[in-house]
Each structure stands twice: as C-alpha cells, then as structure tokens.
Amino acid sequence: MKKILIIDDEQDILLMLRKMLERKGFDIDMASNGVEGIKCMRKYEPDLVITDIIMPEKEGLETIREMIKIKADLKIIAMSGGGKVSAESYLKIAGMFGASKALTKPFSMKEMLGAVTELLEE
Amino acid sequence: MDMTKSLIRNIFRMNLLGLPSSGRDDWSLNSLTLNFTGNIKKYEIDFRNDFFNRSLNPFRVSLILGIIIFGIFAFLDAILFPELKGILWFIRFGIITPLLVLVLVFSFTSGFKKYMQLALSAIMFLTGLGIIAMIIVTARRADHYTYYAGLILVFIFGYAFIKARFIYASIAGWSIVLAYEIAAIWMSDTPIEILLNNNYFFISANVIGMFIAYSMEHSARRDFYMRNLLEKEKEKVQDANITLEKRVNQRTRQLTAANKDLKNEIEMRQQQEREKAKLEDQLIQLQKMETIGTLAGGIAHDFNNILTPILGYTEMALDELGEDDVLKSDIEQISSAATRGKNLVQQILTFSRQMDFDKKPLNLENIIMEVLKLIRATLPSNIEIRQDLNTDTGTVLADETQMHQIIMNLCTNAYHAMKDGGGVLSVCLDNEEVDSRSLKGTAKIQKGSYVKLSIRDTGHGMDKRTQERIFEPFFTKKEVGSGTGLGLSVVHGIVNNYKGSVVVNSEPGKGATFIIYLPRHKEEFEKAS
Secondary structure: OOEEEEEOOOHHHHHHHHHHHHHOOOEEEEEOOHHHHHHHHHHHOOOEEEEEOOOOOOOHHHHHHHHHHHOOOOEEEEEEOOOOOOHHHHHHHHHHHOOOEEEEOOOOHHHHHHHHHHHHHO | OHHHHHHHHHHHHOOOOOOOOOOOOOOOEOOOOOOEOHHHHHHHHHHHHHHHHHHHHHHHHHHHHHHHHHHHHHHHHHHHOHHHHHHHHHHHHHHHHHHHHHHHHHOOOOOHHHHHHHHHHHHHHHHHHHHHHHHHHHHHHHOOOOOHHHHHHHHHHHHHHOOOOHHHHHHHHHHHHHHHHHHHHHHOOOOHHHHHHHHHHHHHHHHHHHHHHHHHHHHHHHHHHHHHHHHHHHHHHHHHHHHHHHHHHHHHHHHHHHHHHHHHHHHHHHHHHHHHHHHHHHHHHHHHHHHHHHHHHHHHHHHHHHHHHHHHHHHHHHHHOOOOOOHHHHHHHHHHHHHHHHHHHHHHHHHOOOOOOOOEEEOHHHHHHHHHHHHHHHOOOOEEEEEEEOOOOOOEEEOHHHHHHHHHHHHHHHHHHOOOOOEEEEEEEEEEEEOOHHHOOOOOOOOEEEEEEEEEEOOOOOOHHHHHHOOOOOOOOOOOOOOOOOHHHHHHHHHHHOOOEEEEEEOOOOOEEEEEEEEEOHHHHHHHO
C-alpha cells in the first residue's frame, strides 16, 4: 500500500484529502506545518508528499527543499491558493525546488487523483 | 581800494532808483547804457529787435502828435511876435517840420530799423536847435525869453514819448543844453539871471527826463526778460507735458502688457490647478485600487482554502451517490455555487494583478475580430457594429486571454448601455504617439508609442460621478444579478499591469467611449521602423 503524507495548516483540507485518498486505498499520514511534516517524513517514509505552500512555522517551499535534500527522488505535489504572489508563481518556484506537480486551490478531485496516480504509477 | 569797490557795488545793489528787479540771480544790466550784461548778454540783440517792433508805432503816433503841437505853436508866434513870424515860421515850417516829416517817412523804410535810435536822437537834438534858434531870434529882436519853455517840451518829448533809448536821449538832451549855453552866451547877450533861470529849468527837465527814460527802458528790458523767461518756462512745461504724456503712454503699454501676462499666468495656474486636482484624483484612485488589490490577494487565498474542501467533499459525495439519488441535485447546486465562488476569486485575482500571465507579442486586430464574431451572434438587430481597424498598428506584449477578456468586457458593457434603445457600437484600432502634452486625462502613462483601442457606444452614457467610480471593484449600474461589478476594474487592472491606461469620455445621454492605450511592443516597433 502506497503511503502519502499530507501537509497543510488547514484542518478541513487535511481531512478532506485524507478521506479522498483513503477511499482510493492509500495509506495516509498528516502534518499541519513544515517542521512537523519533515519529522513525519523521516519516520513515516512516504511514497508521496502533498504540501501546501503558505503555512506557519515552516512554509512549503523550504519544506520541499529540505525534503529533497533528505530524499532526492521523493515525489511531491505542491498546492497553493495564492497570497501576496499568485498561486502559479508559488507553484512555479515549488517546481524549481523539486516538486513534481503543482495544483492551484481549489482543485477538482479528478485533478488531484490524476496527479497522485500519475506520480505513483511511474 | 577793496572797500571803495564794495561800496560802489553796494550803491548799485541798493537800487537807488527804486526800480523793480527781475527777481532772478542772472539779471544784470550795465548801469549806464542799460545793455544786458553777464549771463543775459546774449539777449541784447533780441531785445533790440523786440524793442524796435514794439516802439515803431508808438513812435510814429508821438511824432505826428509832436508835429501837430509844434505846428499849433505858429499861432503863438503870430500873436506874440507878429513882426518876427516870418523868420519863426521859416524855422518852424521850413526846417524843423520837414525834418520831422522826413524822419516819419524814413520810419516806413526798411533801413530805419538800423538807424532808428540815431534818428531819434538826431530829431530831438535838431528840434532842440530849432527851438534855441527861435529863442535867440526872439531874444535879439524883442528882448523876450519865454520860448525857453519850448525846450522843456522837447525834453519831455525826447525823453518820454518818442521811444528813444536812455543813452541816446541823454546825449541829445545834454547836447541841447550845451548848444543853448553856447547860443545864449555867445550869440545873444542873455542876462545872467535869465541864463541862470533857464539853466535851472533845462537841467532839472533833463534830469527828470533821464530818470523817466531810464525807468522806461529798464522796465522794457525787464518785461522783455520776464517774457523770455515765461516763454522758456512755458516751453519747459510743454516739454514736461510731452515727456509726461510719452511716459504715461509707455507705462500704459507696459501695464497692458503686464496685465496680459498676468491673465495668461492666472489661466496657466488655473489649468495647472485643474490638472493637479485631476492627478490627485487619479492618485487616490490608484491607491484605493492598490489597497483593494492587497486585500483581494489575502481574501483570495483564504477563499481558495475554504473552497478546496467544499469542492472536494461535494465531488466525493456526488461520486458516492447513485444517478437517481434525491440528494444529487442539491449537492450539484452546492458544487455549482462553489465553482462560481472559485471563478469569482479568479476574477478578484485578475483585478488585483496577482496572476502572472503568458506575455507574448499580440496583434490586437485578430483578437478584436474574434470577439466581434462572438458578440455579433448575441447582439439584437437594433445594435449595429462598426469597425475601423488599422491593420498596421504593430503588436502589444500581453496575455491573449486577458486581451480577449478586456475587449469582451468593454463590448458587453457597450451592449448593456444600448440594450433598450439600440445604437451603434464602434471599435477602432490605431497608433498614437503620446507625448507629455497629450497625456491630459490619461493617468500614469509614459511618453512613447501606443496602440490605441477605442470602443464607443451610443447608449445612455454616464455622469461625472459615475465616471469617477466605474473602475472601482464591485461598482455596478446594472441591475442586481446581471453582473459582478468587477468587469471594468478587471479591465483597469489588466491595462495598468501592462503600463497602459484606460480613459473614459462620456456624458449622460450621449454615449460613452472607452479608450485603451497599450504600449506598442518595442521589438516589433523597431522592426517596423
């Protein structure tokens, strides 16, 4: 069973994604910020990480960079609803830092599942 | 010596004759000849000419009077000396009267001017000699001395009436006295008491006569001098008047010019004030938009986070439900509302310039044609579309979707403005070189080459207040439900993002024109030129 780590400071999004992905048969762990996310990653050793960009404690871009340092071939999906800069800009940078896919919030179930399936099937 | 000199000077200064002075410092006369001296010496010739002109007629009148009176005395000759009247009348009418008449005739010739004073002293002296002759004749034959009074009359005439100058009259007067002395002493045995008596009268008459002549000439000279001064003062006053008038004219011209300058300056100031006020309005507008933009960015982030679980759960729920489930349509409603929310956030983001777009050189003409094709299908038949597109405008560096969006937006607004009454929708595309002067009204636009897109409707138009607010987000004049009110603020946001400008010209009832300036793409521009 493939393991997915979801990082987001929004509890609603965490729960929604967990439900969505568990229904498709994935094993899920969750973290609510970057610091916590990196701890989980070391312990849990997920196949895929889905992370938000703008978060407290440690934000997404830095988290992605550190994770890639720990595990170079880690598959990461970055997601963002934008902020001071547009979601697209964040996600472009996320891609440069090592994220495999980027999704703008709100995404459709199809988009998310499509991305997850694509990355895990490789 | 010095004391004597100053004493003499003081005696003259004391003005012993009591004559009025001119009151001027440069007034100075020779005490004996009465000629002008010192600073006013130059007036002497003028004075003599003037004096001649003034005294010519009085001289003739007094001479005629003298001839008549002299003639009348012939009766006295006849009464007093009937036996001597022959010789007396010979002297009277044979010598003296013809002499006087000759001088009278001479006075009508041009040469008289030069010799007048000489002629005057001559006739005075010769008449005196005539009288002396008569005195001698009457004294010898009749032992009679009363004709000496005649000499006194001669003195009176000579000094006071015939206008002889003081110096000439004096010489003639004293010559007569001398001639009398010679005649009385050597040509007749005049008794000493008669001689004494006559001399008393003659000398007295002479002195009085001199005094009179002196006064008269002095007055004449003073009058002349004063007239002269007056004339000069008058000229000065006239000169001053002319100068003053010139200066007044000059000043008036200067004032008029200054006034004109001032008016221009006031106008310029007012213009500047108006432009400043306009710029301030635009600045405030810009700041407002920026604040709203920042706010919108924050709201968009939160909204996206909220919408993510809503959409996710809705989709999962729909996935679970069978095709005929009663909840399906309800949940579909939620999904559709959430999707609308998602779109709204996208619009807010567009407006707040937080989306990065794919900029590339675009030919607006193609996009306009595409939009018009779409619009034409939806427009009612009472709205006509006119297009005037310059095919050689060059390109703008922009995102195609956004260009599509702003043109669509403005065309839709134009359609809404003409929905009820119909009209004409005109779309023009052209180039414009913007320099600092033509910037009036177009905010925050730099000098350079622009592609200018005008979209004009003939609809209901709008007032100034509305024009000021149309670019604010959520401002709408449409009925509730027919638009978000974001359209024009999105247009504003996009155009500003490309360093362009949107200008609106409108009046209530007269339609509206939206003009969009977008910088012409440089590379393309250079290639073209």
